[in-house]
Amino acid sequence: MRLALLSDVHGNLHALDACIAHAKEEGATKFAVLGDLVGYGAFPAQVVERCQQMYFAGNVVLRGNHEEMLKACHAHGSTSVNHAGTAHHASSQNNTLGTQTTAWTYAQLTPAQRYWLETLPMTALDEKVAMVHASFDAPEQWRYVEDERVANMSLDAACANTDVRYVFGGHVHHQSLYYRGTGRQLMSFKPTAGIAIPTPSHRRWLATIGSVGQPRDGDTRAMYALLDTTSEKLTFHRIAYDHMAAAQGIRKAGLPEFFASRLETGR
Amino acid sequence: MKRLEAGAVIDGFLIGPCLHAGGMAHIYEVTYADAKPAAFPMVMKVPRMTSGDGAENIIGFEVEHQILQVLQGPHVPQFVAAGDLSALPFLVMEHIQGKTLQQVIDHYVENHSSASFAEIAQLGAAIARAAHSLHQQNTCHLDLKPANVLLHPDGHAVLLDFGLSCHAHFPDLLAEELRKAIGSPTWIAPEQVVGVRGDPRSDIFAIGVMLYELATSELPFGNPTTQGGMRQRLWMDPPPPRQLRADIPTWLQEIILRCLHPQAALRYPSAAHLAFDLEHSDQVRITARGQQTKGTSFWVHFKRWLQAAGMHYHPSPLPSQQIDEVPIVMVALPHHDVRDDTLYALKQAVARSLGIRPGARLAVITVISPHQSSTSDDDSSETTLHRQYLTMQRQWAQGLDLEQHQCSFHVLESGDVAEALLRYAQGNQVNMIVMGAATHGVQMQRVMAPVPIKVAMEAPCTVILVKQTLPFAKL
Numbered sequence: 001m002r003l004a005l006l007s008d009v010h011g012n013l014h015a016l017d018a019c020i021a022h023a024k025e026e027g028a029t030k031f032a033v034l035g036d037l038v039g040y041g042a043f044p045a046q047v048v049e050r051c052q053q054m055y056f057a058g059n060v061v062l063r064g065n066h067e068e069m070l071k072a073c074h075a076h077g078s079t080s081v082n083h084a085g086t087a088h089h090a091s092s093q094n095n096t097l098g099t100q101t102t103a104w105t106y107a108q109l110t111p112a113q114r115y116w117l118e119t120l121p122m123t124a125l126d127e128k129v130a131m132v133h134a135s136f137d138a139p140e141q142w143r144y145v146e147d148e149r150v151a152n153m154s155l156d157a158a159c160a161n162t163d164v165r166y167v168f169g170g171h172v173h174h175q176s177l178y179y180r181g182t183g184r185q186l187m188s189f190k191p192t193a194g195i196a197i198p199t200p201s202h203r204r205w206l207a208t209i210g211s212v213g214q215p216r217d218g219d220t221r222a223m224y225a226l227l228d229t230t231s232e233k234l235t236f237h238r239i240a241y242d243h244m245a246a247a248q249g250i251r252k253a254g255l256p257e258f259f260a261s262r263l264e265t266g267r
Numbered sequence: 268m269k270r271l272e273a274g275a276v277i278d279g280f281l282i283g284p285c286l287h288a289g290g291m292a293h294i295y296e297v298t299y300a301d302a303k304p305a306a307f308p309m310v311m312k313v314p315r316m317t318s319g320d321g322a323e324n325i326i327g328f329e330v331e332h333q334i335l336q337v338l339q340g341p342h343v344p345q346f347v348a349a350g351d352l353s354a355l356p357f358l359v360m361e362h363i364q365g366k367t368l369q370q371v372i373d374h375y376v377e378n379h380s381s382a383s384f385a386e387i388a389q390l391g392a393a394i395a396r397a398a399h400s401l402h403q404q405n406t407c408h409l410d411l412k413p414a415n416v417l418l419h420p421d422g423h424a425v426l427l428d429f430g431l432s433c434h435a436h437f438p439d440l441l442a443e444e445l446r447k448a449i450g451s452p453t454w455i456a457p458e459q460v461v462g463v464r465g466d467p468r469s470d471i472f473a474i475g476v477m478l479y480e481l482a483t484s485e486l487p488f489g490n491p492t493t494q495g496g497m498r499q500r501l502w503m504d505p506p507p508p509r510q511l512r513a514d515i516p517t518w519l520q521e522i523i524l525r526c527l528h529p530q531a532a533l534r535y536p537s538a539a540h541l542a543f544d545l546e547h548s549d550q551v552r553i554t555a556r557g558q559q560t561k562g563t564s565f566w567v568h569f570k571r572w573l574q575a576a577g578m579h580y581h582p583s584p585l586p587s588q589q590i591d592e593v594p595i596v597m598v599a600l601p602h603h604d605v606r607d608d609t610l611y612a613l614k615q616a617v618a619r620s621l622g623i624r625p626g627a628r629l630a631v632i633t634v635i636s637p638h639q640s641s642t643s644d645d646d647s648s649e650t651t652l653h654r655q656y657l658t659m660q661r662q663w664a665q666g667l668d669l670e671q672h673q674c675s676f677h678v679l680e681s682g683d684v685a686e687a688l689l690r691y692a693q694g695n696q697v698n699m700i701v702m703g704a705a706t707h708g709v710q711m712q713r714v715m716a717p718v719p720i721k722v723a724m725e726a727p728c729t730v731i732l733v734k735q736t737l738p739f740a741k742l
Contacts, residue, residue: 182326183443195436198333202353 001229002027003129005209007034007170009051010066011041011105012213012263014249015222016050018241019212026226026235032124034170034209035064035133037117039098040259041213042249044105048113063120064133064171065142066102071118073106097256104255128165128201128229130158136167144172145208148186151178155186155206166199166227166234167206175210175223175236179203193221193238200232207234213246214259220266271313276300278350280311280359291315291327291430297359308362309347327430328356330440334429335360338404342397342425363425368394368413368477376484384519384548387481391522392545393424394474399538399696401426402467402586405435409464411473412454413480433464435585446580452491457501457529457578460494465583467590468531471538475526482519483511487527501529501578502571504563513560518548521557529571536593536626539696540673543595543628546695550675593626594698599688599722600633600660601703609703610663612735616701620731621672628673631660632691634684653678685721693727704732 004023009016023031031054038044055061106114122139124131135143135150137157145151155178158167177189180203191197199205210223221238228234243263250260270293275282283296297311314328329352336346350357368390375381382390394416401408408415410431417425431449433439441449446462448455456472463469479487487505491497508515508523522544528534535541544551551557583589598617601609621627633656660676667674681687692700704719723730 177438179438179440181438181440181442181444185444187438187442187444189438192436197437198336200329200352 001127001227002029003126003227003229004028004031005034005131005168005207005225005227006031006212007133007209007224008036008064008173008211008213009033009038009041009047010036010211010213011038011044011047012222012246013041013043013046013050014243014246015213015239015241016047018239019222019224019237020050022237022239023224023226028226030059030126032060032126032131032168033062034060034131034168035062035120036066036170036211037061037064038105038109039066039069040101040250040255040262041246042253042255043246044108045110045113047213048109048117052113052116060124060126060131061120062124062131062133063117063122066105067117067120068142069098069102070106070109070114073102097258101255101259104253125161125164128163129227130161130164130167132158132167132169134169134171136169142171145169145206146172148178148188151176151188151206152186155204158206159204165201165204167204168225168227169206169208170211172208173211173214173216174208175225176208177234177236178206191236193236196228196231196233196235198232199227199234201229205234207236210236214262215266216262218266220263271295277311277355277357278348280309280348282311286310296362307345308364309359310362312358312360314356325352325356326440328352328358330432331429332358333437333440334406334432334434337434338401338406338429340400340404341423342400343429344425344427363417363419365417365419365425367427368416368418371418372413372480381484382481384482384516387478387519388545388548389422390418390424390481391474391478392542393418393422394426394477395471395538395542395545396696397424397426398467398470398474399542399590402470402538402590405585405587407433407465407467407586408470408473409433409449409459410451410454411470411477412451413477416477435465435583435587439464448494448497452497453486453488455497455500456531457575458531460497460501461578462580463583465586466531467537467586468534471526471534471541472531474538474541475523475534478519478523478526479505479508482515482523483508485511498575501575502568503529504568506562507556507559509558509560510562516548517553517557518544518551520559521551521553524556529575537590539590539595540593540628543630543675543695547675547677550677552673591698592624593628594624595628595630595696596620596624596699596701597630597632597688597692597695597697599700599702600631600663602633602635602656602659605703606735609733609735612733613701613703614663614667616731616733618667620699620701621668625671629664629667629669629675630691630695630697631664631674631676632679632688633660633677634679634681634687636682637680639680649680685718685725688718688722689725689727698728700726700728700730701733702730704734 006019033051037047037051051061132139135145135154137153145154155167158164175191177191178186181187209225212222212224220243221240224237226235247260247263271282273282273284279300280297281300285293285295287294292312292314295311297309316325332349344363345361347359415428417427448460450459454473454476456469458466459469476487488500508520526534656678657676679687702719719732
């Protein structure tokens with residue numbers, strides 16, 4: 001199996017399509033979208049449509065915290081659209097800005113699409129592979145797998161199922177690989193894009209696969225990962241896409257400027 | 268793991284005679300069981316330990332598998348196949364003919380003799396070139412020692428046993444949060460003792476230990492058995508080789524002690540620089556270090572000992588990036604039909620190239636045609652001519668910052684200028700060639716001269732073609 005792992009698409013259709021096309025070229029036989037299909041980006045309906053097609057063709061699609069936020073919108077009956085067009089750069093404003101895009105996103109989706117998103121599973125298992133949006137030990141807490149300690153908790157929880165060798169998550173928007181060296185604790189490793197890393201299945205591995213639709217490390221390229229279960233190699237990819245068009249879409253939709261310029265700079 | 272019987276078949280490989288029964292692994296000659304012809308002779312390496320016997324050794328085997336399958340070039344055995352680590356661990360790789368450096372050393376010990384200094388330089392250069400090829404592939408060997416260096420009959424070195432190696436693009440399976448020393452105590456570099464893995468200059472230190480042993484028949488730091496014994500090299504200089512053997516030339520001592528400096532930053536910045544010095548021993552810049560015949564003073568050691576207490580683990584940048592920052596720059600200096608403004612433009616270009624790269628070294632090359640020198644005529648005898656051109660080169664180099672940059676001067680004889688320049692660049696791991704766009708025996712032309720074109724097209728590295736500024740007369 002060649003499993004393409006995508007996460008945190010965030011309504012960025014241009015990035016999603018570029019990653020899917022690249023993965024197909026690389027011979028992907030299965031796809032998994034690990035949550036946060038929507039939010040921030042200008043094309044939530046189209047992204048959901050793509051993911052539904054994949055889902056009904058037997059691929060994995062999971063629920064992330066941005067899908068969960070739609071539920072809250074639903075509960076409050078809020079469908080107001082906020083057209084804040086001014087530029088914001090402080091990331092502390094992220095939450096309030098995020099809430100603004102959630103309301104807008106809610107309005108863009110059909111009730112059927114919303115229902116589908118809100119009832120997606122939170123975890124998935126496929127032979128040796130466990131998948132989750134955030135951390136496996138408490139998926140509903142949306143804990144950031146940002147260091148060896150949290151990675152260890154997620155890995156241990158997933159490996160309660162003894163077949164599991166690979167744990168994949170998103171949520172943190174960067175690519176990291178965690179493994180056990182000769183010591184007791186997990187070690188973290190920063191992968192180089194495009195290098196096939198040997199990940200033999202007698203070991204246990206955890207990877208955060210990065211964000212397809214909203215990179216934040218100063219590199220505008222989309223991120224995804226490809227696991228080959230036959231050769232037991234994992235490749236982290238960075239894919240150039242038309243990020244200017246994705247950013248322009250955000251401006252046209254009247255969403256906060258911050259999210260448009262973020263795609264243009266990758267920060 | 269039990270020793271395999273000759274004639275057994277494992278995963279499609281027919282086991283032949285056992286070539287080596289070491290502490291860690293058995294090596295067998297193998298062929299394809301279905302009699303399929305192989306591209307080269309093969310060996311199978313089978314660890315003594317199995318995954319059930321304990322983790323440590325088997326991890327080294329896993330590391331070797333991980334790294335060997337991506338390494339390329341003539342300085343490593345080619346990878347063929349590997350067995351499932353949890354069921355039947357083995358590695359099949361190219362069987363390279365030749366003697367290990369250990370066998371060479373043993374031979375000298377048995378005969379109470381030692382290698383000539385030229386031979387030592389040749390061996391060292393071969394090993395340094397092999398290490399450089401590894402570093403260019405983002406891998407540090409980290410366990411270089413005479414038993415792991417195979418000398419091919421044609422003179423090039425092949426490095427073996429990547430069980431303790433580190434590839435910057437792969438997770439380091441041997442790393443742990445406590446950062447312990449990983450390596451062979453006799454050859455381990457100081458920074459490896461504090462857990463640094465991934466500095467190419469650690470391999471340069473190990474080559475220094477081997478050169479020291481070849482030259483003096485002694486080990487510079489003995490064979491420590493404790494952590495404290497290994498830590499000694501964080502601050503201690505070994506006795507200078509000339510103290511043990513007075514006839515060791517100063518250039519060799521200079522090279523060896525530079526390799527063995529406790530601080531990685533004060534060793535050769537890349538194995539290519541080391542190979543360069545070993546190959547041009549007459550051009551080694553000799554400092555007090557090369558001449559000394561007494562050991563380092565107590566006070567210097569004491570001060571270093573205090574500093575060494577603070578040495579601790581730090582992550583290493585990519586090996587290929589580290590060595591890219593200390594290039595060997597080669598300038599082709601024409602010797603006739605050349606105007607002052609051309610020479611000036613070349614010098615400006617070289618100064619700029621060196622200026623932004625503090626550790627870079629410069630090689631100044633002039634190619635003369637063989638018929639220029641004759642053995643009968645005194646004025647144009649080989650040495651006289653060479654001396655004349657070397658003087659011209661040194662004059663040209665005046666004003667360049669040669670304190671910060673090592674510089675050497677070379678006169679080559681060849682009928683084909685481009686070919687000579689290319690061969691030199693190839694043989695010395697040159698990273699950048701600076702040459703005139705319309706020089707080398709050809710008058711300034713409207714089109715570029717053929718020599719620069721040939722060099723630019725076929726060079727193994729970057730080529731800077733320099734155009735002269737306006738002739739001085741017109742300024």
